[in-house]
Amino acid sequence: MKIDTITSRDNPALVRLRKLGSEPGGYRKTGSVWIEGDHLLRAALQRGWTPVLVVATEAAMQDAVLRALAEQAPRVLVVPTALFKALSGLESPAQIGAELTLPAASAIDANAASVVLDRLQDAGNVGAILRSAAAFGVRQVLALKGTAALWSPKVVRAGQGAHFGLRLIEGLAADDLAALAVPLIATSSHTEHVLNRIALPSPCAWVMGHEGQGVSPELMARCALTVGIPQPGGEESLNVAAAAAICLYESQRQKA
Template sequence: MKPQLQHISARDNPKLQRLRKLAQEASAYRKLGSVWLEGDHLARAALQRGCTPSMAVITEGACHDPSLLALAEQAPLVLVVNESLFQGLSGLESPARMGFEMALPSDASLQPGMDTVVLDRLQDAGNVGTILRSAAAMGFRQIAALKGTAALWSQKVLRAGMGAHFGLRLVEGLQPADLDRLQLPLIATSSHAEAELHRVQLPSPCAWVMGHEGQGVQPELMQRCTLTVGIPQPGGEESLNVGSAASICLYESARQRLLA
C-alpha cells in the first residue's frame, strides 16, 4: 500500500511537537512509548531487524533522493518538512535528512538463561552505546540496566549504539534483586581479583556485570557475583574505561564459547 504523504509547514504541529520531545528529552520515550531514529543508518538498521516504523519524516530536499524517499516510504505515514523544521528535531551538528518514529518494544521483562550484560548505574551515554554494540557483536542478546543507568533509548545512546539496539532485548529500571530472575552466574571485573580473565574457564551462558564509571560495581551487586576476574594490563594503567573493559570481557566469553 502506498504510504500517506503529509506536507507539514507549522512548527507547532502536534506530531512534530512529540518528535521534538523524543529528540531533545533523554527519557521522553518512557512517557510517549516511542523512539525517534534520526538518519538513514538507524532507519535501515531498524528495518533489517524487522522493526516497523509508525511514521517517517523527510526533508523536501531529500525527497529528490530516490533511495532516501524509498526508505521513508517504508512507514505508513510520511511527513515532508522543510530543512528548518527538520533541524528543530535534530540533535546533530549536521542534521540528517530523514528519520523514523518507532513504537518502543513492549516486552521489557528479563529472559532467564540468556547471555546478558548488566549495567550498574553507568552514566556516560557513549559508554552505554559502546557496550550495546559489543554485546550485539559478541552474541550477548540481553541488556539488564539497573536504576540509575543512562536511558537506553536516549538519542546519545542510540547514536553510540549504531543500530545495536534492534538486535537486543533491553530491560531498564532494575534493582539488584531482580537479577535473580536471570538464573545465571554473574561475573564482575576487579583490579584486585587474583583470577585473570584469560586463565579462567568462563561459564556459558552468563551475565557480565559492568559497574559505574567512578564507583564500580555496587556492594550489593558484587555480593551476588559468583566470579570476579581481573584484566591484565601490562602497560601499567590503573584501570580501563568501562566500555573497553566490557568489549574485552565479552570477546573472551565469545572466544571460549567458539572453542568449546
C-alpha cells in the first residue's frame, strides 16, 4: 500500500476524480466510478469489490475505523478537508471516498428475476428501485436507453450500496429484452388483475416506466401480464419507486 499526502488542487488524480464525480455519465468513458462516504465503501468491500484508490482527509486517517477502510486500497491519497470538499457532491462532505473499477459489461441472464427500467429520469427513483431490488433478492436490473445513468453519483448515493450486489446492464433497446426467458409484468390502472389477488410467475421481470409517460406501448406489448396495485385512498398513481417496492415485495411474499 502506498500513502501519498496531497496538498495541491491541481494534482492529476484529484482533477480526474473531480471530473468523474461531476459528470453523471463520466464512468462510461473511464470505466471507473467515484463513491463517497464510509457506508458505500464498506458496502463495496463486503461484496468483494477492491478500490483502486482511496482519498481520505487527514482527520479520517487519524480515525482507526476509517483508516482501516482506507488501507484496503493499494493507494491512498491523504488530503486536507478543503481539498476533499472540492471532490464532494454532498452538502456535508464525508471524510473518505474511493475509486472503483467497474466490471466488464455483462450479458443478460435469461432466467434471472429482473427489473426493467424504461426511461426513468429521476436519479433518486432509480437508486431507490435498485435498493429495493437488492433487498428483495432480485439481482438483475436492465435499463433501457433514456434511463438515468445507473452509476451516476446521484444514483449511487440513492442506491446506498445496492449497486455492488446487482448485475446492472444499461443502454438497452426494447428488442434486447427478447433475450429474457422470464415473463415481463407491468403495472396498469387498466387491468382486471389485482397484484395481491393473482398468482405471479416466478421468476419474472418487473417493468417500471417513465415517471410521466409510464411504460412505452412497445414495451407494454411485450408484457405477459399487467396488474393493478390497490389504492383505496383514491390517488391516481403511485411514485414509480414506491410501486416497484410493492411489486417486488409481493413477488417475494408469494415465493415464501
